[in-house]
Amino acid sequence: MSFLQGTSLWIRRGMGGSSKYLTRPLASTSTQILAVTSRPNSTTRSPKPPLRRIRGVPADQGGLEFEDIVEARVVRPPQLNKALDNDFTEGIDQTSLALALDEFARRPIVRQLAADHGLGQKLFIKAFYSFKQYCVAQNAVLEPALLVTFHDIIKRNHDVDRLYEFFLNHAKKVFPHIEAMNELKMISDLTQPHNWYPDARTIQRKIIFHAGPTNSGKTHNALKRFREAKSGVYCGPLKLLAAEAFIRTNELGVKCDMVTGEERRFAVDSFHPSTHLSSTVEMLSTTMRVEVAVIDEIQMLRDEQRGWAWTRALLGVAADEVHLCGEPAAIDMVRKLIEPIGETVEVFEYERKSPLNISKEGLRSFDRVEPGDAIVCFSKKVIYSITRQLEKLGIKPAVIYGDLPPGAKLSQAARFNDPDDPCNVLVSTDAIGMGLNLNIKRVVFAGLTRRSELIPNYQALQIGGRAGRFGTQYAEGVVTTFRQEDIGTLRDILGKPVPPIEIVGISPTYEQIETFSFHLPQASFVTLLDLFVSVCSVSDHFFICSTVKQMRHFAELIDRVALPLKVRYTFCICPLNVEDKKKEAAFVKMANRFSSGQLLTYDWMMDTVMGCEEWPPAIPKTLAELEELEDLYEIIDTYLWLSLRFPDMMPDEEAMRTANGQLDKVIQVGVENIVDLFAAQGKEGSEQAKLREKQQTAKDKEEWEKLQKEQADVNDLKLPSKRKGKRRSILDKARGVLTEEELKILKEALGKDDDEK
Ligand SMILES: Nc1ncnc2c1ncn2[C@@H]1O[C@H](COP(=O)(O)OP(=O)(O)OP(=O)(O)O)[C@@H](O)[C@H]1O
Numbered sequence: 001m002s003f004l005q006g007t008s009l010w011i012r013r014g015m016g017g018s019s020k021y022l023t024r025p026l027a028s029t030s031t032q033i034l035a036v037t038s039r040p041n042s043t044t045r046s047p048k049p050p051l052r053r054i055r056g057v058p059a060d061q062g063g064l065e066f067e068d069i070v071e072a073r074v075v076r077p078p079q080l081n082k083a084l085d086n087d088f089t090e091g092i093d094q095t096s097l098a099l100a101l102d103e104f105a106r107r108p109i110v111r112q113l114a115a116d117h118g119l120g121q122k123l124f125i126k127a128f129y130s131f132k133q134y135c136v137a138q139n140a141v142l143e144p145a146l147l148v149t150f151h152d153i154i155k156r157n158h159d160v161d162r163l164y165e166f167f168l169n170h171a172k173k174v175f176p177h178i179e180a181m182n183e184l185k186m187i188s189d190l191t192q193p194h195n196w197y198p199d200a201r202t203i204q205r206k207i208i209f210h211a212g213p214t215n216s217g218k219t220h221n222a223l224k225r226f227r228e229a230k231s232g233v234y235c236g237p238l239k240l241l242a243a244e245a246f247i248r249t250n251e252l253g254v255k256c257d258m259v260t261g262e263e264r265r266f267a268v269d270s271f272h273p274s275t276h277l278s279s280t281v282e283m284l285s286t287t288m289r290v291e292v293a294v295i296d297e298i299q300m301l302r303d304e305q306r307g308w309a310w311t312r313a314l315l316g317v318a319a320d321e322v323h324l325c326g327e328p329a330a331i332d333m334v335r336k337l338i339e340p341i342g343e344t345v346e347v348f349e350y351e352r353k354s355p356l357n358i359s360k361e362g363l364r365s366f367d368r369v370e371p372g373d374a375i376v377c378f379s380k381k382v383i384y385s386i387t388r389q390l391e392k393l394g395i396k397p398a399v400i401y402g403d404l405p406p407g408a409k410l411s412q413a414a415r416f417n418d419p420d421d422p423c424n425v426l427v428s429t430d431a432i433g434m435g436l437n438l439n440i441k442r443v444v445f446a447g448l449t450r451r452s453e454l455i456p457n458y459q460a461l462q463i464g465g466r467a468g469r470f471g472t473q474y475a476e477g478v479v480t481t482f483r484q485e486d487i488g489t490l491r492d493i494l495g496k497p498v499p500p501i502e503i504v505g506i507s508p509t510y511e512q513i514e515t516f517s518f519h520l521p522q523a524s525f526v527t528l529l530d531l532f533v534s535v536c537s538v539s540d541h542f543f544i545c546s547t548v549k550q551m552r553h554f555a556e557l558i559d560r561v562a563l564p565l566k567v568r569y570t571f572c573i574c575p576l577n578v579e580d581k582k583k584e585a586a587f588v589k590m591a592n593r594f595s596s597g598q599l600l601t602y603d604w605m606m607d608t609v610m611g612c613e614e615w616p617p618a619i620p621k622t623l624a625e626l627e628e629l630e631d632l633y634e635i636i637d638t639y640l641w642l643s644l645r646f647p648d649m650m651p652d653e654e655a656m657r658t659a660n661g662q663l664d665k666v667i668q669v670g671v672e673n674i675v676d677l678f679a680a681q682g683k684e685g686s687e688q689a690k691l692r693e694k695q696q697t698a699k700d701k702e703e704w705e706k707l708q709k710e711q712a713d714v715n716d717l718k719l720p721s722k723r724k725g726k727r728r729s730i731l732d733k734a735r736g737v738l739t740e741e742e743l744k745i746l747k748e749a750l751g752k753d754d755d756e757k
């Protein structure tokens with residue numbers, strides 16, 4: 001099991017302006033691989049890549065310096081009621097001891113030696129302070145050798161350097177980790193992840209890369225080979241895609257099981273596992289031996305959160321034949337990753353199966369929306385805003401966003417795809433970027449920014465590529481923007497080649513964290529994580545994924561709850577999106593109950609965690625109620641995820657799965673009526689409700705305006721086409737001010753032939 005479920009985090013180089021997370025090389029460290037989870041591989045050929053220390057990561061992401069994390073232990077000398085009185089103590093008082101010690105601490109050679117022993121500036125100061133306290137404490141009984149050394153320094157002018165050995169021994173008691181530093185560095189050496197998978201390393205794998213744009217038949221062909229094989233595993237990026245491959249494979253007469261984080265389904269039953277398995281990429285077992293493996297959307301290697309799962313699947317899947325499907329931008333990186341194990345890649349290039357055109361016209365106004373349009377934005381709030389505006393025009397769109405349960409997503413997709421259903425417009429977040437087969441004719445980008453940054457071109461290509469899907473009603477796809485002014489930006493983005501992937505996600509394994517903890521038995525899990533981050537080293541082409549941020553957050557929440565390390569770790573990697581207090585409270589309650597040794601039953605969940613008076617809950621009447629139900633769905637999903645890992649403590653998987661199915665249906669009805677929910681909010685009767693509705697409408701409007709402004713700013717400031725924008729504005733301003741003749745001269749001077757664009 002890997003450490004992370006999914007970070008821009010510790011090291012993000014050359015991506016999205018995260019250069020603040022740059023690391024610096026480690027001057028010297030072990031060149032040995034510590035096979036914590038696997039045996040070192042004799043086939044390893046390449047020289048060890050350069051190491052990097054992780055530095056400069058924000059504190060809330062576990063990026064503290066090692067020296068800031070470790071705490072000094074208090075070490076006191078034995079005490080006597082009365083001070084010793086002998087030859088060696090005579091004339092040696094606290095002041096003379098303190099003077100000798102201060103002189104010692106000022107010596108550069110002492111600092112240098114201390115640094116060589118793992119005591120950087122901060123630790124040195126702390127250790128020295130503790131040593132001084134120890135030596136000058138009232139009635140302290142110093143060991144004879146130290147006492148003699150002090151005597152010689154003070155009375156016989158011996159050098160203060162002689163104190164170093166005593167100081168170092170003391171420092172090791174104050175900071176026990178310094179003795180284990182080399183081991184800690186070896187354990188947290190993440191530079192050679194290909195050596196973590198002994199099963200895969202016993203096979204000389206054949207690697208086939210199906211490279212091409214979206215909608216070019218890559219997955220189709222790889223799955224064909226998967227089904228022909230005697231045994232196989234499909235690793236998909238989403239539950240819905242894993243489910244699709246599972247259903248389709250069984251339909252075609254090849255028995256196939258399915259595993260996702262929350263669910264296991266069998267073609268026959270758990271006693272008769274099938275030879276074929278469809279799973280989400282995180283769930284791949286690297287000890288399962290198969291003939292053919294398919295790793296879909298391999299370019300996800302670069303994903304901040306989940307990239308580690310693709311890196312792990314690529315290096316760790318134990319298959320004779322590994323089929324990778326994805327963007328050509330990943331080819332060179334795949335070569336680089338497998339080069340140390342002596343494997344090569346065979347590339348098959350694909351062409352798009354149906355054309356995709358960039359429109360010359362923006363949508364400009366929602367009353368120009370047409371059947372087959374999918375309006376795409378990047379936040380749920382903007383979805384609400386757009387849906388509200390469509391509602392005013394009498395259009396009831398299908399709505400898809402990430403928080404919706406799978407059933408609700410599929411039912412919305414089905415409504416939109418059904419030619420007999422009056423719903424033929426879709427409003428969605430980038431949740432449709434991968435996977436769902438949708439009948440989209442035109443993708444309309446409501447904006448091209450996300451958190452004030454222009455979206456990367458590979459993302460725009462993925463989303464745009466959903467239009468004109470092969471085999472759907474629309475043979476040709478169109479991509480456009482809402483604002484006319486953004487068309488140029490869209491062209492720029494889509495026209496640029498996707499830059500080759502230069503850095504991929506990685507994460508430590510549980511076993512590495514566990515081994516780390518053996519050396520630091522006193523450290524809390526949060527401290528353990530911080531320490532791991534601060535000493536671990538990775539090669540230049542890896543970054544550690546961002547889930548560690550979430551993991552650390554969870555670890556803080558349950559820091560005081562008594563749990564064994566493995567249980568705590570598992571709780572901390574559960575896929576709950578914590579952004580509100582209710583979900584955090586549910587998480588902590590579950591951990592507390594677990595810690596008390598009492599079962600987490602259906603009744604307890606419903607009464608104590610979910611706080612539901614009736615089940616299934618009523619159809620939501622307002623947006624707030626809909627969002628509450630979505631949160632409940634996520635909490636039950638977390639239960640299901642945990643119950644697959646701790647079935648003894650969480651025995652009601654089946655009842656909870658039924659409950660989540662019911663909830664999914666209630667949410668489906670809610671989202672189907674989302675337009676009515678807006679309307680209902682205004683007709684609730686009370687003045688207060690009406691006021692709330694008014695405020696909500698104003699908020700939605702604000703959200704929409706903010707998006708438009710953000711887009712305009714990005715166009716002006718960030719794009720290379722900035723100068724074009726200026727030229728246009730000069731011409732625009734000149735119109736009406738200059739004569740036709742002067743305008744012509746100005747146009748020529750600006751190199752502009754006509755009024756196009
Ligand atoms: N040879 C084929 N025969 C019939 N249908 C096909 C064929 N190739 C592709 N398709 C269909 O075309 C659609 C797109 O194919 P596929 O999903 O394999 O594309 P892709 O390249 O993997 O796209 P993406 O990058 O978006 O995942 C699918 O519905 C698929 O079933």
Ligand SMILES: [Mg+2]
Pocket residue numbers: 218219220296297325
């Ligand atoms: Mg595909």
